[in-house]
Amino acid sequence: MIHIRLSRRLLRWSGTVVALLVFLGCCYSLGSRLTPTDATGRPLLLSPSVYRAERYRRSAAEWVSRMEEVDRLLTGLLAQG
Numbered sequence: 205m206i207h208i209r210l211s212r213r214l215l216r217w218s219g220t221v222v223a224l225l226v227f228l229g230c231c232y233s234l235g236s237r238l239t240p241t242d243a244t245g246r247p248l249l250l251s252p253s254v255y256r257a258e259r260y261r262r263s264a265a266e267w268v269s270r271m272e273e274v275d276r277l278l279t280g281l282l283a284q285g
Contacts, residue, residue, distance in 0.1 A: 239247045
């Protein structure tokens with residue numbers, strides 16, 4: 205049977221390093237999910253007012269696509285009747 209001796213200082217230091225790496229990984233993951241991106245997927249650095257305008261623009265684009273679908277469905281219904 206093999207016995208390995210490790211000092212408490214080394215264990216404490218190793219635990220600190222592992223905890224720091226996990227924390228940094230979580231911060232990176234959170235940042236990559238919440239950072240707004242452009243059409244090519246590159247991150248955008250926006251001021252709060254520009255961010256709100258960009259969010260509204262994206263919402264408006266979704267509304268337009270939904271309205272186009274509703275228009276297409278209604279046109280199909282009118283063509284049948």
